[in-house]
Amino acid sequence: MKALEVYKLLPKTNCKECGFPTCLAFAMKLAAGGAGPERCPYLDEETKALLGGATRPPVRAATVGVGARSFTVGEEIVMFRHEKTFYHRPGIMVCADDTSPLEEVRRNAEEVRDLVVHRVGQDLTLDGIALRCESGDPDRFAAASMVVGECGDLPRLLITADPGAHAAALKVCGQFLPLIHAATAENHEEMAGLAKRYGCPLVVRAETPEELADLAARCTAAGVRAILLDPAPRTVGDFVARASHLREHAVKRASPDLGYPLYLDTTTLGTDAALAAGILRYAGVIAVPPLPRPSLLAALTLRQNIYTDPQKPIQVTPGIYPVNNPGRDAPVLLSVNFSLTYFTLLGYLEAGKIPCYLFVVDTAGLSVLTAVAGGKLDEDLVKKSIESTGLAGTVDHRTLIIPGYAAPLSGRIEDATGWNVRVGPRDAAEIAEFLEKGE
Amino acid sequence: MTERITEVAVGATRTEGGTRTRSYRVGGASALPGMGDAGARPLIALEICDDPALWPVVVLEEVGDLAGDLSGWAKAAEERWGADLVRLVLTSTRRRGFDDPASSGKAVGEVLAATGLPLIVEGSIDPALDTGVFRRCGEAGEGERLLLGTAEAERYRSVAAAALAYGHAVLAQTPIDINLAKQLNILLRETGVPHDRIVIDPYTGALGYGFEYSYSVMERVRTAALAGDADLAMPVISAAQDSLTVREVREAPEGERVETAVQWEFYAAFSAAVAGAGIVCVRHPGTVGMLREAIADLWGGEGWR
């Protein structure tokens, strides 16, 4: 609903009791999904329901595991991240077989648990272990799931079509709310019973949207609280097409029984392409075989990229960044902590092989242009940053090169800091030439 | 989504007035992959260059002596690695004091002679050189329907003039912004370059280095076109050119470097294909086969429509 349509349903008294200065301001917030209709005390139930129904996420949530490493997926509202953002990154769960020696299962689980990739201020990690019952032996399956459980509170995914094996495993780890895979046309009654009993999230698997909706409806009716859909793809193309179909139906609120997060097992699909496709197109939980490090690194980076809020870009930590081993006389380039600005500039500086310092100040992730226009980047910030980073102790000179778009601030920065200011180019691509000429 | 992406002809066979052994019509999709008729699968271009000094080390190690042998490199792209297109980057023009546009034309001729694949040519990036370089490149490829690049908002007239004079299409590059992409297309149109002679290069940041912006710009460009914006309805080309010089690749352990390089290119290029790119470009030969297989798989899907 558009803001003015919402506004028409409000009392238009500008009474401020909702906490917003005007009814229109509240309507705009409601339309953007940033507030609930219950904040207005003067709406009747029907209007509240109407407004609430239009603002609740069309993809329901599901939480896997308990404790610090549990994760939630779903609650998505758009087809494309540029329309708003993707909220919950997919959980990547690494497969293990219960036929492997238990020691190997344990070692794999520990590796998954301990893998951390540190990138631009975030720790990227894997999300859990997908234990596949290959043995056909419920006791073996239960024992293997115990071993995984001994490696800390990693969420678990239990994969088998046999409800008996699930029952045995859930007996030892049901309280940790593993995700269980999968309820099908054949076994859904027993699977739903288990999921209900332990409160676990449940994957339902079928080849068509009608069957998926039917299974989801039955399992919900049977008391299952969280559901994921497995559209049973045979190729990467299948998954992308089916996942897109499901998301589209969910977002349009066309069929409520398809409004669940999706499940993808990449094992038989050609791993890297399937993993990338799952990250890009709507998977909530992705089961993957153990992957070589380069694949993991790329996949985790892609996931970080795609699940960055386009409206709140990744920020670089403010501070002094030496580039190309600068000496104490190397130039100092002021920049902002908008990651794209930083990386672009860094790229050109590294390519130009020019030793210098990147002096990154905290503009809350705004680009230079926006930060200057919005008053976020000003002489006070520069002064404080020079003091807090000890820039004066890092270099022997007192000259600061500022971005071209910050030129209007040059005089004020000189005044406030006592440093000489040179205005650099607007475009990062010209920085190397600028620095070479300047020497 | 009811509109269709404009088809751009790349490469000309003998019957089409050129000497290529195959030619393509890029575009034609009426939906993003997985969301309807995504048209022909995206083409894979392998990038080569005429001056390897500015080329990623990890590629030079892979191609060995071919790096100094433009003909051999181009031939291998076609025969050994199975690329659909060769993208010749005239890195020599980026050297300070470059003043030999004739050599650019010669390089284009050499590659055209060595391979039957259609050719993308990436020329100078200096307004002072553009006119000469693009004229020579355009001339050398006359009739071959090259994809000639790169036009930018501040320097598009010489590329456009060369493309118009010698029958090529233009690569229109803008820095990761749908609006700037559209603006450049309008500028080119008003200079006389028809829509079916433009390919949009929205600039692709490397994975982890701005790729999130590029990915969404590609999606936005595609969805805007499919929703009816004719000034964005040209095919998209994606080249995450910095993939092989990012820290993750440079600092990868010796035994993992090649694999990391390939994955870094692969994830970005495959994602670009999912976002609707019509041509994806890579530099490491190892990426080509992996990408070809994955794209075939992506195009081999069965939806529910």
Added chain:
Amino acid sequence: MPVVTFLPGYRKARVPQGATVLEAAQKAGLVMNVVCGGQGKCGKCIVRIENGETNFDREKFGVLFAAAELDAGVCLACQTRVFSDARIDVPAQTLVQEQKILVDAQPLDIPVHPSVRKYALALSPPTLDDPSSDLARLLDGVEHAGGPAATKVYAPLEMLRKIPVVLRHGRWRCTATVALVPGGYRLINVEEGGTAARLYGAAVDLGTTTVVAYLWDLAGGRVLSTASNYNRQISCGEDILSRVNYAKKNGTAHLQELAAVSVNTALTAAADAAGIDLEDIYEVMVAGNTVMTHLLLGIDPAYMIAEPYVPVVRRTLSTTAQRLGLSVAPTAGVFTFPAVSNFIGGDIIADILTSGMADQDEVSLLIDIGTNFEAVLGGRDWMLACAGAAGPALEGGEVLFGMRANPGAIERVRVDEATLEPAFETINRVPPVGICGSGLIDLLAGLIRACVIDRTGQINTGIDHPRIRMGRHFPEYVVAREDESGAGKDIVITGHDIRNLIMSKAAVLAACITLMDAAGISHGDLATVFFSGAFGNYIDKENAVTIGLIPEVPLDRVRNLGNGAVTGANQALVSRERRKALDRIARTITYIELNADPGFMDRYTQSCFLPHTDLSLFPTVQRVLEECRLRRGAQWQG
């Protein structure tokens, strides 16, 4: 104390030892061009010391001048201190030149029903049988004369002191002045005899640069005279930000005084013209932006310019002339317009009042453009407002030959599409020395129609024409050749100038579109687009739409409000009903912070194009430009 004499004109001022020449000049009533607020930065307050003991740091400011100039005594007024009597020569360009001040208000079509009234009374003297108090007697008289009920009128102490004497001295014939103020009625004067005809009021637009005053005969309901002059605060900095910074450093007292002096100067001129006594002005209505209002009231505006940008007062305020130092009747009420935010101030509320948009069911857009711009969208039920920095380009700043609307400024330009030759008009018809905002907009529109520039503003240097050439740094188009110019050289517009202009206009258009998107309406839904302020009054509507300064609407829906601030002040002065509407308007407005709007940058980039990246928003412009292009086409293709 040294006496400083300024030449030409022999204006004199006595100042303490060590005062700056600038301070002396201010005291002598000279308004100097001080862009930086007297910090020695802008280099504009150039003077030459003829004699006298002064000191000026030649080392520090030497770069600004040639050695010969320094030897001749040239220096900066703000950085030169005076230690003895001195004679100082002031070049004309150092003084703020007479600029076009927009005085014209819209004619009023509302009934005159002022808040202040006079009642001429003939009271019966008290007797032992009728011993009611003097005050009761007076107020009963007012009530019987058709005034408010006696119980509703408050009489302050200074009136009580005055009443017994005036009543008896005037033999019980007197005139009472009663004003409607927030909270009731107030007795503000008692005079002997019948003075009911002498009831005047003033409406004032207190702008950052200029002050405009309208003097009203409130009894007769007509305008007597108008006057305008510069805001004396200019000597403390040219723009709002430098005024606030001045206040930060030096306190608000000086700025408050200068604001009062500026208003007084205008009122005195108006009163002189009308031949009335200032003391008979009983009400002053002031519309000013939020900072000006704060400064007139002597309230520190410092907290407004940093996040979260909170002003101190946001509603209609009333006080007395005495307390602000206004030289009208001391008890006269002074009313200031309410504000919505730091940027949406009383001047904008006055614009809205003038436009009448708050009384309409249809949606209108109101734009006030200067270095900063404000935009308001809405109608009776709701209004959205935003503000931003357009940059100085539209006012001639950051443009090589840009200038304000001073004599010699090119204010109208056409570019012949066939010959690419310009035709221009200047202010006062003197040879051109620069180009002002309206001229720049004409030029931009003319150049795009003639296909000299592309839609990003790049000059096509491929065109072989004597007026199109590569300048020192940028391509340029010659608007006036040296022989046509009064500047002694070619007057050009460069590619860089054009880029700055486009960025400025883009900020305005993007803000308008942001408001329209927030409300979910399109340009077709706009009943009227109102331009307010000096800038809007002089620009060519069609050209403004052609370059995409405002959304495309049929030109007959674009209206100039003239000086909307003073018109609004007039309305609120003479009509109780209109005054009452002010607070309601201020409450109806929802302010949108453009910086916090995630879509703003996108809309800005879209707007950095002539007229806009989405050409379907400008269907008529697009058709016209397409025709122009086709006409020129053949020529360029060759």
